[in-house]
Amino acid sequence: MAARSNSSVKQLAESPNLSSIPSNYIYHSDPAETDLQASIPVIDLSLLTSHNPHHKAKAIHDLDQACQHWGFFILVNHGMPEELTQGMLEAAAEFFNLSEADKPDFNPENVFVHPHFACPHKPQSLRGLLPEYCERSRDVVAKLLKAISESLGLEETEMEKALEMTSSLQIFVANYYPRCPNPEAAMGILPHSDHGLFTLLIQNGVGGLQIQHHQRWFNVNPPPNSILVNTGDHLEIYSNGKYKSVLHRAIVNNKTARISIATANGPSLDAVVAPACRLVQGEGGGVVAAYAAMKYKDYLLEQQSGQLDGKTMLKRVRIQD
Ligand SMILES: O=C(O)CCC(=O)C(=O)O
């Protein structure tokens, strides 16, 4: 489990008499506050897999538009039981409440849950729910990829084959944002885009996510029991820039601690990701690849060796604007 707002921040936030934040936590960039509320498109997963061709075509069109214009969408009728998502959020809360001595005995930055499954030893509730949650999340992603393949004009299974999705990388990340005495001067997670294809996000009913849209920051408040999905850098690369990954960040507040669970879903670590051949062989050879091919594993290693910083890594493989 990645605890990006790690235990030291939690301890700091819980220290008695904390009335302001230490200077190293001060955020000097754009102000965190915004009044803008994003109207994120809603996608109905059951329609994407409908046997009614009209419903399915309309849903695929809506997904295409959502990915092109927002890079974020609210997924409903996703088939993930509410007890499971609620149980996961409660299990994450239990994890963050463990004593330091009980916290995991492995690299706390990432829990890789596919193709090889790992899980913290405690709490028991997390061990019980995590396998099902991850499997169902991969199922959701598989359905989204089929629809995206079609919206790119490819065979339904072309993308999952090209990206070797049977050994797809899936990373489970739980974020803890403690209450903060002066939230307008801090930032929970700095602006970044996600690597991979689709990230699935759920939260404990407390808002905090902001996304960049037309150069402005918008608050995102997904309705209860929905899953928020965003497109990642590798969808941008594979689609040759049609579906751009979007900068997002998380603010903090002075009232309630926030927990979010992000499940990052990428290709196989061994997949070499480049724009789909058919997208760059336009009639008369008109369309050229806008991104260089790079193995997903190498992309990750290079990205993780630096700071989470905007879209710096993606710019490195970008060939032209
Ligand atoms: O907590 C959030 O809303 C965003 C988390 C996030 O962007 C991430 O884990 O990559």
Ligand SMILES: [Fe+2]
């Ligand atoms: Fe993210």
